[in-house]
Amino acid sequence: MAYRYILDLQQEATIQAKEVVSRLLHREGGVRTRIFAFDAGQELAAHSAAHPAILQVLSGQGRLTLGEAKPGTWVHMPAGLVHAIRAESPLTLLLISLPKE
Incomplete structure (x- = not known):
């Protein structure tokens, strides 16, 4: 059985000047795991998703x-x-999109 091991999630997120960067880390059985890296002042405007999700902030500050x-x-x-979400400082977060309920 194959697996993926990441010792430090922070190393998977590269903050780029004046950007929001998203990277798919894993996809399986309807679950998608992405890491996001926001430079200070960057944001994702109000939106909704068709699937439930779990968000966990890894570093930085935001609203x-x-x-x-x-x-x-x-x-x-x-x-x-x-x-x-709006980053008040460089910000990284993990987003896990789940299958529809």
Whole structure:
């Protein structure tokens, strides 16, 4: 059975000046895991997704429409929930998209 081992997720996220960078880390059985890297001041505008998702902030500070975003912040978002995020400092987060409920 194959597996993927990542010792340090931070090494998978490269913050680029004035950009939001997204990278697919894994896809299997309807679950997709992405890492996002935001430069300070960058944002994802309000949107919703067709699938539920789990968001975990790895580093940096930001604001979610749902609340504060700092290392250790964990959010479950049901499908259809409108949300946005703005990085107040360089920010990395993990997003796990789940199969439809």
